[in-house]
Amino acid sequence: MHESKTNSNIVPVMAILGAVLLWGSAFAAMKHLVATLNPWAVMWMRTGIATLALAPFTTRLAGPVRNGKDRFALAIMALFMPCLYFLFESYALTYTSATQAGLISASLPLMVAVGAGIFFKEKTTLWGWSGLALSIAGVAALTMSGAPTDSASNPALGNSLELIAMACAAGYMLLVKRLAANYGPWTLTAVQNAAGCIFFLPGLYLLVRDGLGQDPLSILIVAAYLGVFVTLGAFGLYNVGMSRLPAGKASAFINLVPAIAAFFGWIILGETLTVLQGMASILIFAGVGLAQRGELIRKDLRAISSLVKNSGRTETAS
Template sequence: MKSESLSITAASPVALLPRLAVLGAVVLWGASFSTMRIALQDLHPLSVMWLRMIIALTCILPLYRTVSLSAYRKGDWKLLLAAVIFQPCLYFWLESAALGLTTSAQAGIISASVPLLVAVAAWMILKEPMSTRITAGLLLSVAGVAVLTLGGQATESAPSPLLGNSMEFLAMVCAAANMILIRILGRRYDAWTLTVMQVVTGCLFFSPGIAHLMEVPAGTFDLQLVLILVFLGAGVTLGAFSLYNWAITRMPASTASAHINLIPVVAVGCGFAVLGETMNPLQMAAACVVLFSVLMTQKF
């Protein structure tokens, strides 16, 4: 991270661009929960993820000359490997499996725990101080996620909310770890190069999904499914990650992750509007606790 970027005032147009980039990524991620659930109705999770990655890779290929590893330093492979394993590999594997077991609204609410997890990861890895307020917020958030998960009842659209929500929370742990690593790597590598690494690794990791595609009945790929896959691949996998990776190299990790608080709003809204999802009163109360726990850790 360049020191000049930290000295720019919040009102500066240059400082505004990273925030707009994060907001764009958040909207795309929030909308991806419901669209991913629609895709999972027809395709195996590994197939959906491989198609997302291959679509993103196809968009990248014409721009491959912009990828540069000239900043590589001895030993960086350990950080780079860990970053791409956490996300997209483990993160998307856990989340795609979770969305077949729980609702997109509940998964979106759980994503609100990312800023708090980032704070813990920064405390453990970067030795950044963690205040009592953040610690209390983290404990409250974990309690809210637990109630949200245990309060879920199995339905046709969410056959195992307990397992699904647990996997979604583990996905958020992977996302938080990746954000810290990208923040460290972003000091030397440009955002585009890091995004390309994630997409290429994802194509390889989710390649077993090709076998499941061979079993898909003819006529499955209608216009709606194709458009959803293009949105998930080009818009979310490539677009959202490019925007976020670019922004997080130009602003503190805690500031960037705080914008993720908006993902549940978008996810719940899309879940209600597109899929007609609902939550019982206990889960709604737990969702409010999770959002409040995140809000109490933010400075205004």
């Protein structure tokens, strides 16, 4: 029985790990593209390829969009992701390294937790606020300790833009939390990609005007990887995991993205961190860990309190 349960968890865990691996690798892939192409051209290629890949299945997978408030909410969701998120992140990667941008993404789960507390009245504990503050302090330290290099010409500007991109991603996730009750994941994905194609349409003009650089095959391969595997594949894999694992356990895997981004930045782009940046990175992870550990402590205390109360009631009854 226990062995069967363990085996049933292997598939969703592997699916989520696959999604996280793809998301972590996206920073280095994006850095490679924006080194050659204008960010608008990169993002039009990414959303355009994803839309083409999804188009044959849209009628079967995506449902109709309702009138009223849903249309406004869907428009704001698409504005946050992919439009503003991709815009800020692609420009961020022209100024900072893929490694530093990936590390800043560690603050995303905390932003979502705090946003849920503000907009959905979900309780955010003191641990959560403290973890967010520590994580943001780490981002600030990472930004201020960065000196211009070949891979990061202006890390202060790039890291600031990446932090704004994370805020847009958090807004997107909060809207999806509400919209997911009425729409399936592929409907939301179809809306996002279609909106991205329209928003980044000026990139098509830049692409035609400037071309694909001196190595067009490499550019097309990386763009296809981002469009098909990262934009669509990672989303599908993560939803497979989310459908079979508790949300808290599934979302915890997102914290692996910064480490994977740093690994690919080192292996593919040869990026490294200074000692001060390494210490700042530890602060970011410590903030995330504080929030998660604090939540576990809070649940343990609640369980102990409930146990004590039940024990008291049993003794009284006897």
